[in-house]
């Protein structure tokens with residue numbers, strides 16, 4: 001089976017490529033210049049040429065703060081571009097597995113969000129991703145949208161890498177302790193997406209289609225996440241770094257983020273039988289891999 005993935009250098013795309021052999025699938029990554037989500041005309045020819053059995057739509061404009069001042073570009077990539085990928089999937093005749101985000105929610109719920117909860121993005125990025133979900137749904141019925149969150153890996157840019165970089169030169173890092181969510185390993189997402197792709201390609205059951213929440217088990221604040229990252233790094237020889245637990249008000253950013261974006265994975269477990277590992281175990285794995293690759 002050949003899975004074609006948009007977003008060549010992205011965390012999820014790179015993780016899919018790394019797991020392909022182990023899962024006995026072919027993963028083909030595509031990206032700019034031949035596939036540019038901001039240029040809708042480039043999308044069908046680039047994807048059709050790769051003859052996919054399934055398309056994983058993982059490319060996105062993910063710079064949350066920058067998106068506040070680049071609204072047009074964020075929407076052209078995350079909404080128009082995502083819709084065009086879905087339309088291409090329909091034209092080629094293959095399912096589309098699309099990645100979305102916890103930032104589609106406003107964060108006012110006290111418990112974990114389920115798939116049917118009301119959305120209400122607080123940021124341009126969240127709004128552009130929500131519009132992307134709507135366009136994917138409108139373009140192709142043969143789709144699965146996976147909302148994930150707080151993604152980390154050895155690839156690309158992410159909070160885990162930011163913390164390890166800051167920890168190289170500081171003894172204390174200040175991190176918000178009043179935003180809650182589910183840290184999720186890109187490697188765990190990739191393994192789940194491969195399993196889901198195989199199912200969806202071979203099974204026309206409508207219950208496999210629609211929106212699913214796909215996050216690491218457990219929950220954390222960003223400060224908890226940072227503390228665990230530094231604890232893991234300490235086990236691999238890095239010097240101790242303390243986390244100064246601050247509030248959102250102490251750390252002003254251009255984009256507003258939800259105070260609670262915990263996502264319930266129950267639907268995914270019931271329908272696909274997939275549960276991701278606990279975020280703490282996967283974080284340790286990612287820190288180990290990253291520090292080993294840096295020779296620490």
Ligand SMILES: NC(=O)C1=CN([C@@H]2O[C@H](COP(=O)(O)OP(=O)(O)OC[C@H]3O[C@@H](n4cnc5c(N)ncnc54)[C@H](OP(=O)(O)O)[C@@H]3O)[C@@H](O)[C@H]2O)C=CC1
Nearest residue numbers: 007009010011012036037038059060062099148150151156
């Ligand atoms: N990162 C996170 O914390 C979370 C991510 N998600 C979603 O999961 C998906 C995968 O995320 P992740 O792997 O972290 O993303 P990354 O930010 O790591 O990678 C995104 C990729 O998209 C590419 N891209 C951006 N703009 C375009 C464009 N115009 N045309 C083609 N490619 C483009 C980027 O290319 P380049 O490198 O050249 O910029 C990059 O390769 C995305 O849909 C994201 O919204 C959901 C929740 C959390």
Ligand SMILES: Cc1cn([C@H]2C[C@H](O)[C@@H](COP(=O)(O)OP(=O)(O)O[C@H]3O[C@@H](C)C(=O)[C@@H](O)[C@H]3O)O2)c(=O)[nH]c1=O
Nearest residue numbers: 062064101102149150151159162174175176222251257
């Ligand atoms: C770097 C840093 C961030 N923070 C805060 C800011 C923010 O509230 C929170 C996370 O910051 P970041 O900017 O690293 O993460 P952010 O870009 O908000 O991450 C998001 O990315 C997009 C793509 C998603 O879809 C989301 O699920 C989520 O992962 O931590 C600190 O308190 N201290 C710090 O030193």
